[in-house]
Amino acid sequence: xxxxxxxxxxxxxxxxxELADEGHQIVLLExxxxxxxxxxxxxxxxxxxxxxxxxxxxxxxxxxxxxxxFRNKYRDLVVDHxxxxxxxxxxDSQNFPSKVSDETFHQVCREIPGYKELELGAYNxxxxxxxxxxxxxxxxxxxRARSHFIExxxxxxxxxxxxxxxxxxxxxxxxxxxxxxxxxxxQHKPNADADATTTTLLSHVAINCTGFQSFVPEAVAQKxxxxxxxxxxxxxxxxxxxxxxxxxxxxxxxICMDGWFPCLMPAIADNEDTNGxxxxxxxxxxAYTILGSWDTPEKAQSALDxxxxxxxxxxxxxxxxxxxxxxFWPEFSNRFKYEGWYGSVLAKPKCPTEFRTSFTFEHxxxxxxxxxxxxxxxxxxDEVFTLLKTRGTSSPSIIKEEDSRFVASGVFGEGRxxxxxxxxxxxxxTSNLRTLAAIVxx
Numbered sequence: 399x400x401x402x403x404x405x406x407x408x409x410x411x412x413x414x415x416e417l418a419d420e421g422h423q424i425v426l427l428e429x430x431x432x433x434x435x436x437x438x439x440x441x442x443x444x445x446x447x448x449x450x451x452x453x454x455x456x457x458x459x460x461x462x463x464x465x466x467x468f469r470n471k472y473r474d475l476v477v478d479h480x481x482x483x484x485x486x487x488x489x490d491s492q493n494f495p496s497k498v499s500d501e502t503f504h505q506v507c508r509e510i511p512g513y514k515e516l517e518l519g520a521y522n523x524x525x526x527x528x529x530x531x532x533x534x535x536x537x538x539x540x541x542r543a544r545s546h547f548i549e550x551x552x553x554x555x556x557x558x559x560x561x562x563x564x565x566x567x568x569x570x571x572x573x574x575x576x577x578x579x580x581x582x583x584x585q586h587k588p589n590a591d592a593d594a595t596t597t598t599l600l601s602h603v604a605i606n607c608t609g610f611q612s613f614v615p616e617a618v619a620q621k622x623x624x625x626x627x628x629x630x631x632x633x634x635x636x637x638x639x640x641x642x643x644x645x646x647x648x649x650x651x652x653i654c655m656d657g658w659f660p661c662l663m664p665a666i667a668d669n670e671d672t673n674g675x676x677x678x679x680x681x682x683x684x685a686y687t688i689l690g691s692w693d694t695p696e697k698a699q700s701a702l703d704x705x706x707x708x709x710x711x712x713x714x715x716x717x718x719x720x721x722x723x724x725x726f727w728p729e730f731s732n733r734f735k736y737e738g739w740y741g742s743v744l745a746k747p748k749c750p751t752e753f754r755t756s757f758t759f760e761h762x763x764x765x766x767x768x769x770x771x772x773x774x775x776x777x778x779x780d781e782v783f784t785l786l787k788t789r790g791t792s793s794p795s796i797i798k799e800e801d802s803r804f805v806a807s808g809v810f811g812e813g814r815x816x817x818x819x820x821x822x823x824x825x826x827x828t829s830n831l832r833t834l835a836a837i838v839x840x
Contacts, residue, residue, distance in 0.1 A: 405607030407438030418554035464773035480646040485529035490658035500527035610745040624799035630691040636680040649676035658685035757810035
């Protein structure tokens with residue numbers, strides 16, 4: 399089949415390669431000047447085992463299911479840690495207790511093979527009920543990931559077109575399934591001096607891997623639709639820190655749960671010496687680095703573009719986030735030095751369990767991949783393959799309702815009930831955060 403994949407991040411590049419290996423003719427369209435230049439290429443990525451989502455069993459299940467498979471497939475990009483700390487805090491930055499009990503957190507962490515419960519006093523940790531060291535590595539970003547996929551895409555025979563802005567995707571009637579019935583129109587501007595040209599790609603299938611930031615079906619917003627769920631776009635900051643006294647060549651991570659707590663993770667960056675110690679890290683915090691949620695990616699991006707000055711970010715976001723990190727790990731301020739910040743817009747479901755697993759569905763001939771954890775590219779692959787193999791047929795493995803199709807045993811098929819739960823305005827969910835508004839009084 400002729401397949402157009404839109405978006406050159408983790409989901410788009412992985413699917414393009416896998417589909418090409420199956421014999422399909424693939425064109426990958428990326429609106430930027432290079433692949434892996436958005437969230438996939440800039441934000442630190444952990445190879446999640448699941449404890450970051452103690453209230454979403456579905457998210458944990460899919461993280462655990464795909465862990466070994468992803469690690470084996472992308473062993474060149476997986477970076478093992480010296481240690482990966484998960485701790486259950488006593489109270490968060492807003493003086494709320496953790497959303498899960500120590501008993502529940504014990505159970506969640508003990509789902510992971512090889513878990514190691516830590517003696518808090520021996521590590522100079524404070525204000526937490528329990529802590530574990532878990533085998534949870536990171537995944538390389540930046541140049542390392544980009545180079546890997548450029549080689550992989552070339553070897554698979556995928557045609558990659560960068561600086562390609564897709565303007566619309568249209569389905570039209572044909573007399574046979576063997577005929578392409580999807581028109582993908584895009585503008586191509588190879589460089590700043592060149593004139594933009596408009597091109598139409600005829601495809602049997604289009605796959606939307608834009609992070610759900612373009613071409614979202616109107617049906618998603620309709621409560622009666624089979625693919626309805628509530629989602630939002632969050633403007634997120636990453637605070638850059640430098641480890642001035644690494645204790646190993648391997649990186650580390652420190653995550654406190656569950657609520658408005660800090661999270662420190664490595665960013666395996668473009669300029670990192672792969673033979674030396676990991677020094678680049680990002681710090682995020684539930685209450686401070688998520689600026690807020692908006693109903694369109696453009697509004698969220700505008701919040702990032704017009705956000706606070708560096709001095710305000712340091713005073714009103716960095717300082718309280720760093721102070722919170724030191725509350726649980728006092729050594730942090732002596733070892734890590736602040737170096738700046740950057741931001742990104744992320745699409746997230748609005749359900750109260752903080753469901754964070756990627757899911758896939760087809761609507762009017764276009765397959766949509768909602769972003770999640772990096773291991774979920776394997777779920778997307780399995781479900782896309784199933785949707786393609788059952789195209790034009792009736793199959794018990796597929797739920798077909800109105801103009802939509804999805805895999806019955808897939809993430810969306812099994813997770814619809816959780817996804818459709820609505821968070822009230824009073825619940826402590828990230829979709830209710832209004833950090834930027836609170837700071838500027840807007």
